[in-house]
Every structure is written in C-alpha cells, then in structure tokens.
Amino acid sequence: MTIRKITEVNLIAYLKCKGYHEAEPPKVTGPFVTFYLEDSPELRKEIETYFNQKALVEPMTMVESLRLIKSKVGDMKRNRESRSGGGSDE
Numbered sequence: 001m002t003i004r005k006i007t008e009v010n011l012i013a014y015l016k017c018k019g020y021h022e023a024e025p026p027k028v029t030g031p032f033v034t035f036y037l038e039d040s041p042e043l044r045k046e047i048e049t050y051f052n053q054k055a056l057v058e059p060m061t062m063v064e065s066l067r068l069i070k071s072k073v074g075d076m077k078r079n080r081e082s083r084s085g086g087g088s089d090e
Contacts, residue, residue, distance in 0.1 A: 002039040007032040009073060013066040014050050015043070017057040026072070028080045033073045 003023055006012055012035045020043060024036040037043060049055050 003036045004039040004043060006035045006037060009033075009069050010066065011047065011050055013062060013069045014055055014057060015046060016065045016069070017061050018046055020046070026076065028076050033076050 001023070006015075007029075015037065020037055022035055023038040026033050026035045028034075046055075
C-alpha cells in the first residue's frame with residue numbers, strides 16, 4: 001500500500017467530502033499537520049480535479065469538513081506545544 005502525504009487543509013477537507021479517509025493518524029510535522037491517505041489513481045484524479053479548480057461538492061458539506069479539519073489541526077498543534085512547553089512569545 002502506497003501512502004500519499006498531504007498538508008493542505010483545504011485539499012484534505014475536499015477529499016473528506018468526496019469520501020476519502022485517513023490511512024494513518026495525522027501527525028504534526030514542523031509547522032504543518034500531515035495527513036496520510038492511501039494512494040490510488042482515483043485519489044490522484046480527485047487531487048488533479050481540485051487543483052484544476054473543477055472540484056464540485058455541496059458548499060455546506062465543505063464548510064463543515066473544513067471546520068472539523070481546522071479544529072483537529074489546531075488541537076494537534078496546541079497539544080504539541082503543551083507537551084514541549086513551547087508557545088509564542090507574544
């Protein structure tokens with residue numbers, strides 16, 4: 001099984017709307033959260049469709065998917081910062 005790594009939040013939200021699921025739990029990698037999906041010709045076609053601005057999904061489904069992904073990303077980054085004692089000096 002080949003795994004595709006994706007860090008773009010909007011793309012992950014779109015792919016979730018299209019029914020794709022994570023093959024592995026996401027991981028914080030530097031400033032990004034990396035999501036892992038099982039690679040396939042269908043997945044590559046959906047990614048191409050997305051980047052060619054031909055993607056079609058129900059708007060409210062995309063909004064909800066994006067909200068959930070952003071929440072998950074934020075939680076993961078906060079958990080990482082709290083474990084490392086990090087944070088910003090603002």
